[in-house]
Structure formats: structure tokens, C-alpha cells
Amino acid sequence: MxxxxxxxNLVRLYGCCVEGSPLLLVYEYMENNSLAHVLFSEKEGQLTLDWPTRHKICVGIAKGLAFLHEESPLKVGHIDIKTTNILLDKDMNPKISDFGLAKLDEKENTHISTRVAGTIGYMAPEYALWFS
Known part of the structure; x- marks a missing residue:
């Protein structure tokens, strides 16, 4: 799907392998790794982000999310947006990846879930206010 x-601003999924272990997803090649790698890596020769590039990345992420939520034929909530799930191509264009926790917005399903979701260790600050 x-x-x-x-x-x-969405990473392209070319295929998958569901036989055996490990299960694999085949995405397009992203030359500049993840946003987390660029921001937090301490390796020599690390990329540095100037403010126009940071702005471009933020706007690209917002455009990708707007597409998922409003413009695509399937309305999708990603649920796990974080720097490791934002991949950067050779021109530093951001692409949203890892749809493992994504939810489809089904109009006939009116139940609203209040369950906490996301990667352990990464949580939106408002959850800490509600569940502490």
C-alpha cells in the first residue's frame, strides 16, 4: 500500500522480502543517510547544515506530511516522525521513511485511539504531561 x-518527500519503496529472516524493505538509495546522522554524528567530514538547508528540510517534511494527511488518495498518519525516519538525498531533500506504525484514516472507523505509540525512548512532550 x-x-x-x-x-x-516520501521515500520510494521498491520492494520487500518477507521470506525467512530478516525481513527486508528495499528503498531508493539516499546518499546523505538520515537527518539524525547528519545532526548528531561526530565523524570527521560530517555534513553541516546551514540555515537555508535546515529550512528546506523542515518545509519538505511538512509537505510530505501534508500529502499523507490531506492530499493522497489514502489518508495516512505516520505516527513515528523522528530524525532517524527522515532520509536525505544527494541534494539534501528530505524524504519520510519507516511506515511501520502508520495508520490509515478510515472514515467509517470513528473510534479514536488514545494509545501511546512510537519508538521507545522517543515520545512527544505532551505525552509526558498526560501520563506522568
């Missing part, structure tokens, strides 16, 4: 969604 995710491979059918195409947008400049």
Missing part, C-alpha cells in the same frame, strides 16, 4: 503513495 505504501509503495503506491508517491511524493517527492
Amino acid at each position: 505504501i509503495s503506491a503513495l508517491q511524493h517527492p
